[in-house]
Amino acid sequence: MKRIGIVIAAAGYFLIAVAALIWTQQTPPKVHAADDGLALTPPMGWYPWNEFGQEPQNEKLIKEIVDALVATGMRDAGYTYVGPDEGICFSRDNKGMLATNLERYPSGLRGLGDYIHAKGLKYALYTDAGTLTCSKAMPGTKEHEFEDMRRFAEWGADYIKIDWCNTEGQDIIKTYMKLHDAQHAAGRPVVHSLCSWGEGSPWTWAASIGHMWRTTGDICAPGKADWTKAMKIVAANEKLYQWAGPGHWNDPDMMIAGMDGLSEAQNRSFFSLWCMMAAPLMAGNDLRKMSKSTLAILTNLEAIGINQDPLGIQGRIVKRKGNITVWAGKKLFDGSQAVLVFNQGAAPEVMDINMAELGIDQKRGSYVRDLWTHSTSDSVLSPGGVLSVLVEPDDVKMLRFSESREFPIPPILVADMYRLEFRASIKEPRTLSRAIVVRNRGTDQLLNWKMREGLPAWLSVKVTRDQKTQVLMNTVSTAGLKKGRYHALVRADNIERVSGKPMSALYYDVDLEVVSDR
Ligand code: GLA
Numbered sequence: 127m128k129r130i131g132i133v134i135a136a137a138g139y140f141l142i143a144v145a146a147l148i149w150t151q152q153t154p155p156k157v158h159a160a161d162d163g164l165a166l167t168p169p170m171g172w173y174p175w176n177e178f179g180q181e182p183q184n185e186k187l188i189k190e191i192v193d194a195l196v197a198t199g200m201r202d203a204g205y206t207y208v209g210p211d212e213g214i215c216f217s218r219d220n221k222g223m224l225a226t227n228l229e230r231y232p233s234g235l236r237g238l239g240d241y242i243h244a245k246g247l248k249y250a251l252y253t254d255a256g257t258l259t260c261s262k263a264m265p266g267t268k269e270h271e272f273e274d275m276r277r278f279a280e281w282g283a284d285y286i287k288i289d290w291c292n293t294e295g296q297d298i299i300k301t302y303m304k305l306h307d308a309q310h311a312a313g314r315p316v317v318h319s320l321c322s323w324g325e326g327s328p329w330t331w332a333a334s335i336g337h338m339w340r341t342t343g344d345i346c347a348p349g350k351a352d353w354t355k356a357m358k359i360v361a362a363n364e365k366l367y368q369w370a371g372p373g374h375w376n377d378p379d380m381m382i383a384g385m386d387g388l389s390e391a392q393n394r395s396f397f398s399l400w401c402m403m404a405a406p407l408m409a410g411n412d413l414r415k416m417s418k419s420t421l422a423i424l425t426n427l428e429a430i431g432i433n434q435d436p437l438g439i440q441g442r443i444v445k446r447k448g449n450i451t452v453w454a455g456k457k458l459f460d461g462s463q464a465v466l467v468f469n470q471g472a473a474p475e476v477m478d479i480n481m482a483e484l485g486i487d488q489k490r491g492s493y494v495r496d497l498w499t500h501s502t503s504d505s506v507l508s509p510g511g512v513l514s515v516l517v518e519p520d521d522v523k524m525l526r527f528s529e530s531r532e533f534p535i536p537p538i539l540v541a542d543m544y545r546l547e548f549r550a551s552i553k554e555p556r557t558l559s560r561a562i563v564v565r566n567r568g569t570d571q572l573l574n575w576k577m578r579e580g581l582p583a584w585l586s587v588k589v590t591r592d593q594k595t596q597v598l599m600n601t602v603s604t605a606g607l608k609k610g611r612y613h614a615l616v617r618a619d620n621i622e623r624v625s626g627k628p629m630s631a632l633y634y635d636v637d638l639e640v641v642s643d644r
Pocket of ligand 1: 175211212259260261289321323343344
């Protein structure tokens with residue numbers, strides 16, 4: 127008996143050792159993009175390609191979308207990055223430098239960036255790693271990496287999507303590393319969004335040089351939302367769950383929720399899947415004419431809270447039955463867990479789930495909250511209990527399990543502007559002050575903000591907190607300054623209480639012009 131026991135124990139240890147070996151081989155190295163504090167939760171914003179393709183991408187369209195982001199409340203739900211995609215924005219001049227296409231962007235690409243920053247949004251721009259962009263309408267960065275990234279910095283870019291067309295003969299890792307070095311050399315921290323559609327398996331190497339990488343081909347042809355294709359992308363992206371985390375995300379492409387051709391249930395499912403996969407939430411629909419239902423889906427803060435969870439875990443499929451998949455493995459910052467039940471079939475179906483198969487260890491049992499009906503169960507589901515979930519066709523139930531009846535939403539920060547402009551005369555030195563107000567749409571408090579050192583002598587910033595609002599008071603003193611333009615990129619870190627690490631970094635520009643008044 128004893129001998130059998132020893133043999134079983136030995137076999138058990140052997141299996142554990144093999145499992146540990148496989149696990150270490152599969153686990154990605156814990157490297158992040160430089161210590162820039164960017165994209166510590168999946169970037170959110172809007173990008174034109176899915177709805178519009180190239181036409182009519184121009185300054186008017188982008189500004190109208192910017193205004194719609196503000197007017198609809200999308201900005202206040204966390205959507206921040208916005209700008210042109212391959213929108214024929216620039217060409218290369220005879221000195222080899224990028225120059226704005228002023229026919230399409232009369233204010234210049236810097237002017238568009240200033241408009242975006244003044245509205246409390248961040249500026250996203252697009253380029254390509256090869257000789258030309260995909261439709262060959264714009265120059266790529268090949269052999270111009272450093273000057274192009276400098277130009278993007280001058281334009282005020284906060285996010286750069288870099289495509290992989292027309293790159294014959296280029297080494298993908300070396301190319302994107304060079305682009306990262308060029309961004310670093312340009313001195314303006316940017317979200318680096320790699321777009322090789324999964325080519326070169328960027329998830330295995332790009333975490334140290336980029337913040338997100340496309341895992342698949344395009345989700346649709348412009349203007350033609352395609353549910354079947356989107357579901358294929360979901361299947362491919364799901365498998366890569368282990369590679370995502372704070373500062374480095376799998377990107378299954380911009381969203382198609384709200385585009386023509388999708389039902390309300392499909393929009394809800396699509397959005398829930400993107401939230402559950404910790405995917406960047408780049409809306410792709412026309413925000414100027416979106417339905418109430420689409421807006422309600424895209425701005426559901428309880429669902430966004432799952433996507434923006436600071437632990438940054440990508441959920442995955444843990445159970446399948448026919449057309450139903452159950453997604454779990456997404457532990458959240460307060461110890462609760464997100465669960466998604468998705469019915470891809472044509473008829474309503476019931477799925478029974480229990481906590482063991484969801485990997486949820488909540489010994490006191492769990493309250494279950496429905497994140498689409500915004501209701502919490504009256505009683506707890508016991509650890510051994512079974513929950514029967516009814517799901518309509520193409521629809522989801524998005525749930526959150528917690529031992530407590532509280533379901534906090536993590537910080538979702540919204541600033542009223544990202545650029546301050548000061549002007550003073552050299553004859554009359556002045557002290558000028560202006561505030562940037564940052565609201566937290568999450569329910570969790572933000573306690574400790576830390577200003578990064580290294581501000582120029584003419585600028586000081588003081589942070590004060592008024593309940594859930596942080597006020598960054600900027601004071602500029604022009605005494606002793608010569609005539610000219612001055613610039614500072616200010617960084618404030620929102621510090622996590624336990625670890626003392628930044629949960630997110632907030633950057634904004636301060637521009638000062640000292641003029642002589644003659
Ligand atoms: C590629 C990208 C798209 C879009 C187009 C522009 O196909 O994957 O997202 O940027 O290029 O041509």
